[in-house]
Amino acid sequence: MNLANLLRHISARHIKYQKAQTFLALAGICLGVAAIVSIGIVNKSVLRSFEDSISVATGRAALQITGSQSGFPETIVEKVQDVPGVEYAVPVIETDGLLSRGKERSIMVLGVDVLIDSQMRSYSLSNESADIPDPLLFLARPDSILITKAMAEREGIALEQRIQVETVLGTRTFRVRGILNPEGPAKAMGGNLAVMDIYAAQMAFGKEGRVDRVDVSLMRGEELETVRQRILSVLPMGYTVETPVGRTRQIEAMLSKFQTGLNLISIFAIVVGMYLIYNAVSISIVHRRKEIGILRALGAKRKEIMRLFMGETLVISIIASVLGVGLGILFAHSIVGTLGRIISQWYARTTVTGISVPWFYPATGIACGIAASLVAAAFPVHAGSLISPISAIRSLPWSDEGFFTGRRLKIAAAFFLLLSATVFCIYKFAGFLPLFRNKTFLFSSQIFLLLGISLLTPAFLKGFLSLFHRLPTTRLGSMGMLAGLNLRKNITRNAVAVAAIFFGISVFVNSAGFVYSLKESVMTWLDAVIRADIIISDGHPSSSTNAQTIPMPVDMWREIEKVPGVLSADPWRKVYMDYKGRRVLLSVVDLIRRGEYSHFMVVRGSDREIRRLLPRQDNVVVSEPFAAQFGVRAGDVITLPTPSGVVRFGVVAVVVDYLYDGGTVSMDLNTYQRHWGDMLADQFSVRVRAGENIAAVRESIQERLGTDRKLYVLPAQEFKDEIRKVIDQTFMFNYALSAITMIIACFGIIITLLASVLERTREIGVLRSIGMLRKQVSGVVLIESVLMGMAGGILGSCAGIMTGWITLEGASYSSLVQYCVPYGSIVWAMVMSVGLSALAGLYPASRAAKTNIVEALTYE
C-alpha cells in the first residue's frame, strides 16, 4: 500500500474530522518550539549587540589592553607604543554617562585622543558640518562633545546645542560640536554614545592620569601572537591583552550561566510537548483501532501501519515546528528589550536594538520539534501496529498500555531515579573537574529525576484516586464517583496528561524554591552587613552588583556628614578585575569606620581577626565562591594585579558574600587607594543620629547633594526591598517559561478529556436517558480535569522541591544558603494547576453536555 495514498485519503480525513485534537497537538509542539527558538534568538541577539558594539568601537585595533575596571596609568600607553611591531597604541576612556536632558538616558561615553584616534577609528559627521576634514578636531575644547545622529534625532538635540551629562563631578554642560553619522563607533550601543576628548573625559569621570583601555594596531607583516607576547612582557601582571573577538568571548562566558539556565528551562516546554504528542497519537490509535484492523485485513503490513501514523506525526510536527519558529521570532521581538535590561542591570550595559536570527536557532527548533514528536509517537505507534485484524474488527478487548506496562514502567522509573542520584553524587563529589562540574551536567540529574517520577505517575494517580474515592466522594455524590472511576478506567493515558502538568508545575516550583531560598539567604546577609539607616548610591540598588554606573568622589562622605542629623557616612567601592583569567569583584569598604557598626558573615576565620588585620594592611577576605573556585583558604596568600603592579595579599577569612557569584575579594579602603590610586565610591552607608527622623535626614541629603547629580538616597529597608524586587525580575523569564509549559500541559488535558468524552458517548447517552442533567454531565468531566490538575499539582510540587534543592546545590553561592520550601508558591502552583485544568476541562465538558441522547445510544 502506498503511504502517500493512505496519508492523502485516510489521514487527511481524520484531521478534517478531528480538528480540535489536531489543532491542540499542533499548538503544543508549536509553543514548545517557539520557547526554544525565542530564548535562543534572544540570547544570541544580546551577545550580538555586545559583539557589534565591541567590533565597531574597536575599529582597526587588532589587540586591546585592559586592566582593572578603575583604569590604569596612562604611562602604559607609551610603553606599549615602544613595543616592536606596534603601529599605534591609542588610549581610550570607555565609561558610563547619563544624559540628563529630557528623559534620562544611559549612554556610553568614549574619551579619545583627538590627535591619533582617527588612525584607529573612522568618524563621519552629518552633512551640516561635513566640511571639516577631521571630526575629532571639534573636540579640542574640553566642553565639546560629539553625539550620534540616532541620539540627536531621538532626543531632539541640534548642533551647537548645550546638553547636560551626569559625570563623576556632578551634572556638567557640554556643547554638541558635531553629529556623527551611523558609521564606525557611532553604531555602538544602538547609537547611545557620545565622544569626548580623552583629557576632558578623564576629568569628568574621575580618571585623571588613567585610561580604561589601549587599542593597538599592528605594523604590516607583524604576527599577532608574537606582538601580543611582546606587549605582555612589558606590562605588569594583571593586564589582559586580547583580540576584540576574545573580549566578546569574555562577555559570553560571563553571561553563560544566566543564558544556559534559560536555554535549559526552555527545553522543558518541548518535553511537555512530547507528552502531548504521545497522548494524541495513543488516543488516535485507540479510536482508529477498527480502521487499523480493516487495513490489516486488506493486506496492510505492520510496517505500513507504523509508517502511516509516523507519517501523520511527521507532517503535523513539520507544520507545528515551522509555525513555532515564526511564533518564536515574534516572542523574541517582544522580550529582547526586557532581557537586555536585565542583563544591563546585572552583568554589563548593553543596548539591544533588534534581534538577529541566525539559521542555527530556527533549524534547531524545527529539528527539536520533529525529533521530539517522532520519539513520543514511536511508542504508541509500535503498540498500534501489533493490533490483530480480528480483535480490532470484532472489537475484542485490547489494552492501550502498549509498551508501557506497569512492570516496565516501574523498572524504568527505578533506573532513572538511580541515574539521577548517581549523576548528582558525581557532580557533588567529583571535585572541580570541568567535565562534571557544570550546569548542564547537573541539569541532566534533574531531568532524570523528573523522568523517573513521571514514570511513576500511573501508580501515583491510582493511589490518589483511591484516596479520593474514599474521602470526598460522599460530598460530590454521583458526579465525583463517576469522575474518579472514569479516570481509573484509562489510567495510563490520564497519567500522561497528569505527567505533563506535573512537569509544568515542577518547573514553576523549582524556580520559585530556588529564588525564594536565594532571596531569603541574600536578605539575611543584607540584614547582617547593611546596618546603616540610609544608603546613597550612584545607581539603582541593583547596580550594587554588576552594572556599571557613574561613581561619586570618595570625599563626598565629608559633605554627607555635614547634613544635619547624620552621625556618620562611609564609602563603598566595587571594581571588577581579572584574577587568573576569571572576572572577580573587588569590594572595598572603609573598615575603620564601618567596623564600628557592621560586620562580615564569617565562614572560616574570625571577625576579630578581620578587624585587626584588614584596616590599612595588605590583607583581604574572600567570598566562598572565590575560595572554592581558586582553592584559597584562610591563612593563604594571593597575588592580585593592581594598576601599579602585582601585590601579595594575606587571606584573613572566608566570608559569605552574595555580591557576585564569580567570587568577591574585600579589602580596606585605605589599602585600595594606596594600590589602585582610585578616589571614587559607588555607595555611601549613612547612619542617622539617635532620635532623628530618617525620612527627614534623607530629604536633607537629597536636597543638599542630589541637585548636582543623580543620586539614589534610600532608607536601608527600601534599598533592601528594591534588591528583593530585582531578584524577582531577574527570574521572570523562568516563570514565563513555566507558564508556556503549563499551557502546553493544559492542551494535553483537553485532548485527553475530549478523547474520553468521545469514547464515552454512549455512556453519556445512557446517563442522560436515565436522568442525568446536562450540568451533571459537564460536572463529571470538570471534576475529572480538576482531579488531574490536583494530582499533577501535588506531584509537580514535590518534584519541584527536589529539583529546586538540586538547583540551589549547584548554584554554590554559599554553604550557608539553606533550601526553603516556597509554601506560598506551592499554594499558587496548586491554584494554577487546578484552575488551568478546570479551564482546560470546560470545552470537553460542554461537548459532553451537548451530547444528543438518541444518537449517543446508537454510537459504536
Next chain:
Amino acid sequence: MIEVCNAGKTYRQGTREVRALRNVSLDIGRGEFLSIMGPSGSGKSTLLNLIGGLDQPTTGEIFIDGRPLHGIPDDELTLIRRRSIGFVFQFFNLLPILTAVENVSLPLLLEGIPLAKIRPQAFQLLERVGLGERAGHRPEQLSGGEMQRVAIARALINDPAVLLADEPTGNLDSHTSEEIFTLLASLNEKGQTIVMVTHDRRAAAYGTRIVTLKDGALSEDISLGVDAT
C-alpha cells in the same frame, strides 16, 4: 396515563428529509403492557424515544400523567426521565466502570442520595431479578441475560410510572429471552406499566396490547387482555 396526540417526527438525513413518524395518536393506560411492533424503519424506536422524553416530536404533543413532554426545558424533561420513566435498552447500556449494584443505584445517585442509603434497595431489586449474588460484579463479568436483568433492576429503582423497553432481547438467545419476557410479564402483573418495542410476534404476545406501525403511521391496535385501568 400516557397520551400521544398527532405526534410526528421528521429527521434530516443530509439534504433529504425523512418522516420517521406521521401523526401517531395513542393512549396508554396505567398497568398496560403495550408491545409496539413493526418492520425495520417503521418508526417503533422513534415513538418509544418520544414517549421516553429522549427526543422531541416535530409536530403533535405527548403527555405523561397529564404533564407535557414537549416544549419544556431540557432540565425539566431530564428530571421526568429520572423520576417517572425507566429504560431498558437492546444493548443493556450498563456503565462498565460500575458494579451491578452501583449501576442499579445510578438514578438515585443522580438525585444526590448517598450510595450507602441506596444500596439496600438496589440489592433488593437485584434479588428480585434473581441476581442477588452477582451484585458486586462488573458488567464484563456478567452474561447477556444477567446484564439485561441488571438494566431492568436499574429501570425500576425509581419506581417509574412507565418502563420502556427497546428490543430488550434483541441481543440475547431464545432461552434467555424467555426469562426476560417472563420477568417483564411478572412485573406487569404487579401493576408496572410497560411499553416494549419488538419485532418478534411471540415476544409481543407477552403484552396486553399490541400496536403495529407501518411507514411511521399506526396501522393496527389489538388488545390482548384487560389489565389496563
